[in-house]
Amino acid sequence: MGRSRRVHGHRPLADGRRPRRGRRLAGRHSHALPTRGRRVSSGNAIDLPNALADWVTSETGEPLLAAAPHRAGASRSAWRIETGSENAPRSLFLLQDRNRGGGSARDAAVLRALGPTEVPVPEVVAIDADHGALLLTRLAGESSFPDVEDPAHREPIARHLMSLTTRLHALDPKSLSIPHLALPATAEDCARDTLAQTRGALAGLGENADPFFAFALDWLENHVPDRVERFSLVHSDMGPGNFLHEQDRITGIVDWEVAHFGDPMEDLAAIAIRDMATPVGDLAQRFAEYEAAGGQRIDLRRIHFYRALVLVRNSVMIGLGLAHPTPTMDVREMTLYQTLLMRAATLVLCDNLGIERPASPDETDPGVPEQSLEGRATEHALRLLRLARDRRSLMGALYSRLPQPLEPS
Template sequence: MSAVLTDAVDVDTTGPIDVAERLGQFLAANAVDGTITDLRRAGSGRSRDNWLFDLVSADGTREPLILRTDPDGGLIDTDRAVEFAVLRALEGGTLPTPVARWLDADGTSIGRPSLVMRRLPGECDYRVLRNGTRSLAERTDLARAFCDLLADVHRVDWRALGLGDVLADPGLEAARHELDAWSAVLRVDQLEPQPELEYAIAVLAEHAPTAGSTVLVHADYKPGNILLEGQEVTALLDWELAHLGDPLEDLGWVTQPLRAAEHTIDDAWSADDLITHYESVTGTSVDRDAVRWWVAFSSFKTAVMQVSGLRAFVEGRAEEPYRPTRRVLSALLDAVEEL
């Protein structure tokens, strides 16, 4: 029996792929029996297109799934096969991550590189810590829970889970490795000179810290990638940028001023509160000077993503003309000046 599609809704077949038809063919090619129901687009993210559907087996068992496909253009370019392998490895751990089901690594079947994961319950609210519908106590508890979860990511025994076979260990040079990687993205995608970014690269290179340890880094940790049911975290999503590196990279990402509205609460939970709590739950001492470097790097990375987004727009692969805004460049230069 092949996978059959019924009751598809909001399916956009005007693009380069007919999602409904190709998804059915892909699942059939993987010997998946069942009926695809309630296929609907969950919206296009800045890096992936998401399609929700249920797979109903002959005995009536319903499995909620999500298809993640590469869009024509976006802010980042990542490898679906690596993301799939990371998720498969993490299934052997304790983190609340989706179960990876099937992979179309090169897009042969779906039309674009894609993976299918089990859908987890919960709601996503990237501004939940500033959401006035929750009490201050509830939001502060969530902020601590988010920090605890980040610490859990860094505690993952990546060697035991086999992640060393999937991801390279940059060792002490994690900072330099990431700077070189994102500088290379800039060189490929920039359409015009970017003097502020060139200045940032020079200063960051001069002050790059050495890593105290190698951990699993999420690299896009934020409430927008977390699902909640009430006050309970049900899932940590979007592992496409995950790699091995310095744990301070994630701390720099979540404490940079550009993400303050997502990770802090005015007069209740500051960036310093976050780091102090991280120290208490991990039993480690965080080098504040090294975090400052990672804050500056995170601002640089954000700007490079926007450079990539602009190229995608100019080439007709994206609908929105992302570009490094004055706010982003000002935050970057301010952070660099503190090094």
């Protein structure tokens, strides 16, 4: 295994090898809003279901000039929209829930509450809860943080991320009117609500659920943190991929569908998770910046717990989406991403259980002849096979060291 990087005792989520910058990992919340005013498609084509096109026109009171599908995650579909006139186009962003998940209504409620605050978010133009549609303003900025190679630009953006995270956590929950959210009654409730929701999603997978999830949830339910200094609104999937930036500043934080009142350490855990694919710099420094800006005192034990919880939750939710794929879902990409998350979750559980991380298998032999795969599919398929075998080996090592061994599926 490669050399591990430690952060005040904090181990990286995967082995010491880091993905090269610029490689984007799709996620449940991987969409981001493109730059204002960009033409969304050549010839101003409208690639949007008629019912949604009619709804956009009705809500804006403007002609629909262009609409193009935008890459999204497992829970929602997305489109870049332009309305108005050719001389004065209005750039918008449209989201629609897949399988009536309710994420867009939750997203809209949080965005409206945050609108008057110092946390930059897009403005809600219209919401149709019955059809799970959410129309937003399109903020200036790019979601291209993984492609920013120059540290002189990456570092200010990463520092601004920590500053905005501190501002979010400093908001008084009682000042935020978010109808679907309630303050936890106890410190334990910060995690128990998410655990209950994840259990429910896992039940929806039925016999197709990987046994690893039940094992992981059992451990998490028995190790819920019992203290928190202050309840805060947490994004719960904070980090690269869920913010826009322009020059050296973040212009907006997006995708609030899983936000809730809870433990601020959960957002720091989410940043640490996304750091494994898109590094935000030295995590010890980032956490110190968070504290220096007025954030809560760093508690690595709680961060370790929430790393595991967020990884398991996101893996289960992606699995639920894969069980009911829509025509616009990139099933191959989502399967690859779920495998990456499950592998990371296994490593994190090794850390939390005090088990030495097993060495990763040699990736040079994927177990299938490369000649059987062609073109772009070769890279994706081989990587998926290697990761799947890697995860099986890691889970086998983890199970074999427990008092009552379980057999991986």
